[in-house]
Amino acid sequence: MRYAKILVSIATTCSLALVHVPAVSADEMDAGDEVVVPAPAPPPPPKEEPKPKPKRDLRGLYGGPGVGVADHDGSTEAAWRMDVWLRVMNYFSIEVGYADLNDPGTGDVDGFTFSGVPQLPLGDIYTLYAKVGGMVATINNDTETDVTYGVGAAVELPYSLGVRTEWTHYDFSDDIDAFWVQLFYHFGGFK
Secondary structure (H helix, E strand, O other): OHHHHHHHHHHHHHHHHHOOOOOOOOOOOOOOOOOOOOOOOOOOOOOOOOOOOOOOOOOEEEEEEEEEEEEEOOEEEEEEEEEEEEEEEOOEEEEEEEEEOOOOOOOOEEEEEEEEEEEEEEOOOEEEEEEEEEEEEEEOOEEEEEEEEEEEEEEEOOOOEEEEEEEEEEOOOOOEEEEEEEEEEEEEOOO
16 A cells, blocks of 8 residues: 555645646645646747748840950951840840951951840849841942851849850851850849
């Protein structure tokens, strides 16, 4: 019987410890007092998951100067150009410009270019693109219109600036390949 009282005493003490009730002696309790068990603490509020960052809208007006090298059958000359393009959606732009290929073995070649440019944005700052269009050029005082095409990559920098590198093929009677580096400015997007 003595062991039974000890076990009951241990069980009572453990159960009171589990519900966090402070031990109160019989002398301290009045006959009408109730034992109050505190309510468990409420669970912490659920953590808010971070909202995904919205994709950057790349649409808008761009433009800038470029310098490069024009090559015709191993004869190379410095070249320059100025382009403006309207990115009508994140995946396509329309481009117009002026290029001076500085006599790369065929005579003086300069004129206006126009292209459609499908683009593949890679994240927020990198873009791969291709271009297909034409050039209305003056070659040795004769006007010639022909196809141009090329591929390139662009990197957007802070303050609405960016850099493009590009290879362009000018498909005149004497083919010309040009390699360009171009600084550009993003004038703004659509609202």
